[in-house]
Amino acid sequence: MANIKEIVAQIKMDYPNPDCELVFKNSYELIVAVILSAQCTDKRVNLVTKELFKAYPTVQDLANADILAVEEIIKPCGFFRNKAKNIIAMARDVVLKHNGEIPSKKDDLKSLAGVGEKTANVVLATAFGVPAIAVDTHVFRVSNRLGLANARTVEKTQEQLEKNLNKSDWARMHFSLVLHGRYVCKAINPKCEDCHLSKNCKFYLQNHKNDAKNA
Numbered sequence: 182m183a184n185i186k187e188i189v190a191q192i193k194m195d196y197p198n199p200d201c202e203l204v205f206k207n208s209y210e211l212i213v214a215v216i217l218s219a220q221c222t223d224k225r226v227n228l229v230t231k232e233l234f235k236a237y238p239t240v241q242d243l244a245n246a247d248i249l250a251v252e253e254i255i256k257p258c259g260f261f262r263n264k265a266k267n268i269i270a271m272a273r274d275v276v277l278k279h280n281g282e283i284p285s286k287k288d289d290l291k292s293l294a295g296v297g298e299k300t301a302n303v304v305l306a307t308a309f310g311v312p313a314i315a316v317d318t319h320v321f322r323v324s325n326r327l328g329l330a331n332a333r334t335v336e337k338t339q340e341q342l343e344k345n346l347n348k349s350d351w352a353r354m355h356f357s358l359v360l361h362g363r364y365v366c367k368a369i370n371p372k373c374e375d376c377h378l379s380k381n382c383k384f385y386l387q388n389h390k391n392d393a394k395n396a
């Protein structure tokens with residue numbers, strides 16, 4: 182069993198103020214940016230949303246947008262046809278069913294086009310300060326390598342993280358694990374030699390043991 186207390190304490194020291202790297206000014210901009218970030222880097226999303234929010238500054242503007250014009254702007258994000266359809270449908274739902282306000286309840290968020298568990302959790306934690314731990318590709322990989330979770334699916338990983346971590350730490354752990362996965366614990370060639378978590382990391386200790394055996 183991983184030493185969760187020590188891992189969390191080290192992560193808090195390494196990432197004292199973890200935050201979302203998406204640029205946004207309000208919950209409307211955040212939810213759009215998170216939908217666009219699927220299979221795309223935050224850096225690219227930030228370039229695209231700069232132009233997108235200039236053209237559609239409010240959720241009402243996006244609800245009335247021409248899909249071809251939106252597709253043209255968000256093309257660099259990939260899967261642009263689907264994403265354009267989803268963000269416009271999401272905006273229309275927000276205008277028609279939620280009085281133009283991005284909802285702050287998980288079920289309401291998940292009823293919007295293009296919004297699944299992960300996006301809903303990021304919006305809840307980031308825009309509304311609600312404890313939530315979103316499991317994206319980085320959180321999934323890093324938490325299972327460390328031993329904060331031991332699961333093969335995103336759903337199970339989320340369930341175990343919610344059980345193993347204090348609720349008050351959920352949001353900051355999400356952002357910290359994303360940053361750690363992005364810059365240190367990369368999918369290929371994790372920088373274990375530079376990582377302060379190695380002495381408690383299941384993946385590192387396992388590989389280290391194998392190295393020693395093979396020496």
Ligand code: SF4
Binds near residue numbers: 383385
């Ligand atoms: S020791 Fe290596 S595998 Fe473990 S968290 Fe750090 S970078 Fe990732």
